[in-house]
Amino acid sequence: NVMDEMERLSIEQLVVCQDRASGLRAVIAVHSTKRGPALGGCRMWAYKSEQEAIIDAMRLARGMTYKAAVFGLDYGGGKAVILGNPETDKSEALFKALGRYISYMNGRYITGVDLGTTVTDMDGVGKETMYVTDTTGSIMATDDFTPEMTAYGVYLGMKASAAAAFGSSSLQGRKVAVQGLGKVGMRLCRYLHEAGAELLVADLDGGRVRSAAMAYSADIALPEAIMQEPCDIFAPCAMGGLLNDETIPKLRCAIVAGSANNQLLEEAHGQLLCDRGILYAPDYVINAGGLLITAREIQGGSAGDMMRSVEQIESVLRLVFRYAKSAGIPTNQAANRIAERNIKRA
Ligand code: NAD
Structure with a gap:
């Protein structure tokens, strides 16, 4: 109805x-x-x-609405x-x-x-x-600018997640499993490789997997197995709904932080991750690069301004993690509450 x-x-x-x-x-x-x-x-x-x-x-x-509000955008x-x-x-x-x-x-x-x-x-x-x-002519329409900024935002979000889970934002030597090597996943691998992370990757497309192995010295996992591989950070960059009753018990990571939309099959799965002691970077916060640069461009920003705008992801995620910890609630609920508070205050 x-x-x-x-x-x-x-x-x-x-x-x-x-x-x-x-x-x-x-x-x-x-x-x-x-x-x-x-x-x-x-x-x-x-x-x-x-x-x-x-x-x-x-x-x-x-x-x-929630995505814009959690960042306090107008x-x-x-x-x-x-x-x-x-x-x-x-x-x-x-x-x-x-x-x-x-x-x-x-x-x-x-x-x-x-x-x-x-x-x-x-x-x-x-x-x-x-x-x-x-x-045509807008910065947003420049080839691949949006996935590039999305990947940059996810990389910064991972640093905020590492700081909350491990006490240091450095990704040097951290093992990151990237599921999906499309427009965002492959770029994310570049940022992670440059930061000294060890990569484990999977994609349905064998060519993409081989490219990541060559360019970023990534190890290869089978698509159906990557979620269960031991790692520090699992980065879902393919499809949604992957965090559910069946998969969450099998995860062997400390953090889930990736670009995929709607990662939790249901909101309640945020609690399940929390119960397992896995830190979840809420998808709509960590993958907000596209929205942040759109908002900036409407207000007349340059490409440099847009990059700075994406950098808010790191600070907003830190806020989400702090709020979740102090309120004793899962991080997805914390993000929703911050967004709702910002909507009420408007
Ligand atoms: P894409 O279509 O370019 O890439 C997705 C990749 O995932 C493909 O290489 C595909 O082969 C692979 N894949 C699909 N199912 C898989 C599986 N079961 N196991 C392993 N690999 C699998 O998509 P994208 O633009 O890189 O976006 C990735 C995710 O991030 C999507 O969920 C998208 O909604 C989200 N997202 C993207 C952007 C963006 O700027 N492109 C912004 C926000 C969120």
């Missing part, structure tokens, strides 16, 4: 968009504008049903989802139509690239509204 879910998630506004001429069918969910305009990208996906698309937009929008959370196949259903007219809907919202929602959309698509949106990021 969409209205019940809207109430349960405290969604401020839901805009359902339908434009027959371009074939646009989309939903824009604004979770909160309490701290400022709702920021969050536009996803395009062949959803199985309208209900699935609406619920996805609302949950993703809520996640964006933005709220929103998300647009377009119902359609990103391979076959795109046209400039479709993104222009979305741009018109965003323009009607008059600055309450600012969109950008997300799964299934590209810089070219945002150029289409930008023909109808100024409330769009990641268009």
Whole structure:
């Protein structure tokens, strides 16, 4: 039931968009504008049903509010989802139509690239509204800048985690197991190798594994085994939902810190990690590099400003760990509480 879910998630506004001429069918969910305009990208996906698309937009929008709030940014959370196949259903007219809907919202929602959309698509949106990021010419649209900054943020977050778990932020000689060597994972390996960490890596793509072994002297683990390998830090950089009832008891690490979204299958799994004495760096804090640089670029920052902005990840994670320790709660709950406190204070 969409209205019940809207109430349960405290969604401020839901805009359902339908434009027959371009074939646009989309939903824009604004979770909160309490701290400022709702920021969050536009996803395009062949959803199985309208209900699935609406619920996805609302949950993703809520996640964006928390992500912005935990850093104290002057933005709220929103998300647009377009119902359609990103391979076959795109046209400039479709993104222009979305741009018109965003323009009607008059600055309450600012969109950008997300799964299934590209810089070219945002150029289409930008023909109808100024409330769009990641268009041609923006720093965000520079090749691979976002995964580079995401990897940098995860690396800094790992240092904060090491300081909390081992009493030193140095990663020299620490054994880090990286699951997934895509755009973020491979770059993270570079930062870790330069910091003197020992790497153990896994990916479904054998070529990527061989590249990491060559470039960063990484040892190789099987994809199905990497979570159970003994290490200091386990870095999930592939899919979500991997921390669950079945996998958590098998972990042999002191810290989980990686870029993957939605790592905990359920919020309660944060408690399970805590019970096992494993320090968990909440995913939406450690992987916030993309949001931090977007927020900075909207305010007119240079590439250097953006890098400094990503450096907040280290201090905010330290705050999350301190809060969790003093309140005796798991770190994922601590991050949520800090975000909620910042929303209330706005
Ligand atoms: P990607 O698609 O470039 O790379 C993912 C890699 O994981 C691929 O090489 C894939 O082969 C591998 N993989 C998939 N399943 C695996 C498994 N079971 N075991 C081992 N390897 C497996 O993705 P990415 O952009 O590097 O993002 C990685 C994760 O980080 C995703 O969860 C993404 O949502 C999240 N994230 C990415 C960014 C970003 O800037 N790209 C920002 C925030 C969060």
